[in-house]
Amino acid sequence: MRNHFIGFKSRGARRLSARRAFTLVELFLVITILAIVAALLLPALVKDGPPRGPARCVGNFKQWSTMANVYASDNNDWLPAFGAIGSDGNPWDISTNFIPAMIPFGLTVPMFYCPVRHKEFEADEKKSIESKLGPFTSMDVFQQFLLRYRRTSGGVALAHAYWVPRQSSATSYYPVADTNHCTWQGSVSPAINVGWPRKTSDAIITKQPFITDKCGAGPLFSAKSVASTNVNNISRNTGHFFRSTFSSCNLGFGDGHVDTHPRADTQWQYVTGGGQAFWFY
Numbered sequence: 590m591r592n593h594f595i596g597f598k599s600r601g602a603r604r605l606s607a608r609r610a611f612t613l614v615e616l617f618l619v620i621t622i623l624a625i626v627a628a629l630l631l632p633a634l635v636k637d638g639p640p641r642g643p644a645r646c647v648g649n650f651k652q653w654s655t656m657a658n659v660y661a662s663d664n665n666d667w668l669p670a671f672g673a674i675g676s677d678g679n680p681w682d683i684s685t686n687f688i689p690a691m692i693p694f695g696l697t698v699p700m701f702y703c704p705v706r707h708k709e710f711e712a713d714e715k716k717s718i719e720s721k722l723g724p725f726t727s728m729d730v731f732q733q734f735l736l737r738y739r740r741t742s743g744g745v746a747l748a749h750a751y752w753v754p755r756q757s758s759a760t761s762y763y764p765v766a767d768t769n770h771c772t773w774q775g776s777v778s779p780a781i782n783v784g785w786p787r788k789t790s791d792a793i794i795t796k797q798p799f800i801t802d803k804c805g806a807g808p809l810f811s812a813k814s815v816a817s818t819n820v821n822n823i824s825r826n827t828g829h830f831f832r833s834t835f836s837s838c839n840l841g842f843g844d845g846h847v848d849t850h851p852r853a854d855t856q857w858q859y860v861t862g863g864g865q866a867f868w869f870y
Contacts, residue, residue: 643829643837643849645704646802650841653800656695657843658789666788668799668843669694672756673744678763678861680750680868681803682741688732698725702748703802705829709748713738750801750868752785764859789843798840798848801870804828804855809866816865818857823869828855838870 660669669691671684688696702710714725717734725731735745743757754762766785786794807816810824823835830836838855840848850870859868 643705643839646829646839647847647849649700649704650800650839650847651845652695652697652700653841654843654845654847656691656700657799658845660691660694661789661843666790668753668787668789670753670755670787672762673741674756674758676741676743676757676763678757678765679741679746679809679866680752680764680859681747682744682763683747683751684744684755685736687744688728688735692728696728698728698731701731705802706748706826709826748803750803750805750870751799752797752801753799754785754787786843791843794843795846797842798870799843800841802828802838802840804838804869805866806857806869807862807866809862816862816867818867820852820855820869823855828869840870 657668661667669687671687671690673682673684676682699710702713710725713734716738717730718724720734720737722733722737723730725734739746752764754764757763764785785797786799788794803810804823804827806814806819806822806824808814810827814824815822820835825833825835828835828838835852835855837849837851840850842848855869857867857869860866861868
């Protein structure tokens with residue numbers, strides 16, 4: 590007997606099939622809406638999360654260490670110094686000869702800036718473009734910009750603190766370690782009499798950094814910044830900040846390692862400007 594029900598769908602089955610097809614469309618629409626909402630919320634979530642720049646800052650200081658060691662291997666273990674004659678003794682003061690001398694050893698424009706404070710780079714490049722020097726696509730343009738806009742009393746201002754002792758005059762060097770505020774792992778530095786490392790063969794090369802984040806308190810850093818030894822007064826245009834609060838700074842060492850000092854471990858190390866600028870790491 591022929592089965593008249595083969596291939597036959599009841600009205601209810603047809604409704605169920607149509608309902609399932611419609612459910613797939615609904616699912617697709619829901620997924621699409623969720624994707625749009627996620628795309629709108631993601632920037633806010635990323636902005637509100639922990640800063641990602643400090644990891645790139647670590648990589649930046651590793652590049653500095655590599656560059657310094659390549660230079661030292663060609664110069665009897667001496668770390669690059671190039672004193673800024675006439676400097677006020679600020680660790681960010683470097684000689685105008687520093688940049689051209691270090692280009693052959695790997696110095697690049699991004700290394701000059703902290704990735705966390707990337708707005709410094711963006712503002713400087715914008716100023717360079719507006720002044721008709723052009724974007725920072727070459728070290729030649731960058732050097733012209735430094736000489737025009739980042740001049741200090743004795744050289745140009747690095748966007749980091751560079752601690753290798755260097756000449757400021759015929760008879761004096763900077764920075765000079767002080768028994769009152771040069772610390773090492775929470776105690777008075779064992780290098781008080783010799784300062785920060787000058788050679789990669791120095792015994793303190795693994796203990797004292799040769800470069801750190803620019804991190805300080807006082808009018809030298811910002812007109813609104815108060816000169817103080819308290820980390821609460823560290824200027825917001827220095828170090829690493831998270832949700833308007835100072836969070837950390839990085840330290841680069843001549844042996845290649847990089848340390849991150851969280852807020853709790855950060856201490857003032859140096860003072861310039863007759864007590865108007867306190868430097869931390």
